Amino acid sequence: MTDQQKKQPASKKAEETRTRILEASLQVFRERGFERATMRDIAAEAGVALGAAYYYFESKDAIVMAFYERSQGEMKTAVEETLARSRTLETRLRGIIQVKFDCFEPNRKLLGALSAHADPEHPLSPFSRDTAAIRDQDISFFARAAEESKVKLPPNIAPYLPRLLWLYQMGLILFWVYDHSAEQRRTKILFEKTLKMLLLTLRLAEIPLLRPLHRLAGDLLKTVYGDTP
Amino acid sequence: MTDQQKKQPASKKAEETRTRILEASLQVFRERGFERATMRDIAAEAGVALGAAYYYFESKDAIVMAFYERSQGEMKTAVEETLARSRTLETRLRGIIQVKFDCFEPNRKLLGALSAHADPEHPLSPFSRDTAAIRDQDISFFARAAEESKVKLPPNIAPYLPRLLWLYQMGLILFWVYDHSAEQRRTKILFEKTLKMLLLTLRLAEIPLLRPLHRLAGDLLKTVYGDTP
DNA sequence: GCAGAGAATTGAACATGTTCAACACGAGAA
DNA sequence: TTCTCGTGTTGAACATGTTCAATTCTCTGC
Numbered sequence A, B: 001m002t003d004q005q006k007k008q009p010a011s012k013k014a015e016e017t018r019t020r021i022l023e024a025s026l027q028v029f030r031e032r033g034f035e036r037a038t039m040r041d042i043a044a045e046a047g048v049a050l051g052a053a054y055y056y057f058e059s060k061d062a063i064v065m066a067f068y069e070r071s072q073g074e075m076k077t078a079v080e081e082t083l084a085r086s087r088t089l090e091t092r093l094r095g096i097i098q099v100k101f102d103c104f105e106p107n108r109k110l111l112g113a114l115s116a117h118a119d120p121e122h123p124l125s126p127f128s129r130d131t132a133a134i135r136d137q138d139i140s141f142f143a144r145a146a147e148e149s150k151v152k153l154p155p156n157i158a159p160y161l162p163r164l165l166w167l168y169q170m171g172l173i174l175f176w177v178y179d180h181s182a183e184q185r186r187t188k189i190l191f192e193k194t195l196k197m198l199l200l201t202l203r204l205a206e207i208p209l210l211r212p213l214h215r216l217a218g219d220l221l222k223t224v225y226g227d228t229p
Numbered sequence C: 001g002c003a004g005a006g007a008a009t010t011g012a013a014c015a016t017g018t019t020c021a022a023c024a025c026g027a028g029a030a
Numbered sequence D: 001t002t003c004t005c006g007t008g009t010t011g012a013a014c015a016t017g018t019t020c021a022a023t024t025c026t027c028t029g030c
Helices: A012-032 A039-046 A050-056 A060-085 A089-107 A111-115 A132-147 A158-177 A182-204 A208-225 B012-032 B039-046 B050-056 B060-085 B089-107 B111-115 B132-147 B158-177 B182-204 B208-225
Strands: none
Touching: A012 A039, A012 A050, A012 A060, A012 A089, A039 A050, A060 A089, A060 A111, A060 A132, A089 A132, A089 A158, A089 A182, A111 A158, A132 A158, A158 A182, A158 A208, A182 B208, A208 B182, B012 B039, B012 B050, B012 B060, B012 B089, B039 B050, B060 B089, B060 B111, B060 B132, B089 B132, B089 B158, B089 B182, B111 B158, B132 B158, B158 B182, B158 B208
16 A cells, blocks of 8 residues: 555564564653654664664654554554444444554653644644554544445535545544543543544434535635635 | 743844844745745844854744744634634634634744644644643633633533534644645535534534443543643 | 665754853952 | 952863764675
């Protein structure tokens, strides 16, 4: 799907070293948090020289990206299963987002490094070009979740639904990352309430009475996202 | 209002130097952007030694905060005028937000340093403790804008309106900062459309038919913001 | 086994935010 | 005038992300 690393097959040993550095990074990140973790710490933990870390990863940020990509790969199959197992939009949304929470749980704090940047020009921003491939795949999950659902949105809004659902998910994850309540209970409540509200809103959106709102919303989305491709 | 700098009256010369450094910073920020601007550049531009910059500002971020605080001070009176001049929620919102755009225009790019962080633990995040004073004052503007308006929201939602309007404003500003269209036209369109949509939604919210939505929304807001103080 | 090319690895060096001990200077006391 | 004290100022030094020339390792063709 996405273009493979431009690197050659990469010898077995090299792949091993790369993995070791990545694992060491996650270990150090979990211990000290992203900011406080030093590239020297990471190299030491992996048992390599500082330069080796940079031979395998372009930057400290790139390590987080590698983690993100690997996670996305792992989540893909889990999401496929969820989509196959459920039919309604509600169960599918619940399923997809739950997969994210479950998969990111062990590195929840580290995820802050990924969601901390609203700046779409920052490589680690969820809106950046660098994260576009992952984002697009993610959005396609939501497209498939919406596909067979009975939701009938006005045609000038429907095309944006997957992107809006993705945005909703990102908001939830952002809240989750910085949710200090025990076991992130507040996020769970937020999830339940907003999901219900979302579905209720989607059903309300079918009422023709709201035509003026539909028109406004459609124009607005066109402004933000550009014409639907 | 806010606690004055803990520093003493500060000699005239000191105040002058501080201002000189702040102005030099803005100059360099405008030229090179926040990231690429070096503290050494700034010190050189201001004609002082590197250490002097740190004598007056705790950090590079703190310079942006100083700019933010100064801007907020300047905008305060402009917002007061707007509030005094207009009566409806629409004109007031339009007025307040326009003041922001006008005031920040010369340093629009620099504002990226302030809005780039979604992380509420980052000092420069609009959600951080460090920006709380400014945020609260800002929210109070919206409280006053809503005060005399004819909007009648359900009592479990009404207390959150000012904070929601502030959030809306922050979203607009974020979009504006990274809006690459000529003269930021897209932001203008977005502003118009979303404002109309917002007002329409507020009017719709008065329909008792939507009781279930009101309950959900109220619970949700309570989860996010805590009980209304 | 051996030469050489390319991959992997190393650590010193650099850039930049930040800290800090030392110094300069000006106003009041003696 | 000279001494003293505190504000203001300086630049060297440090921490850490990053670069890179040099070195070592590994495999391939002979």
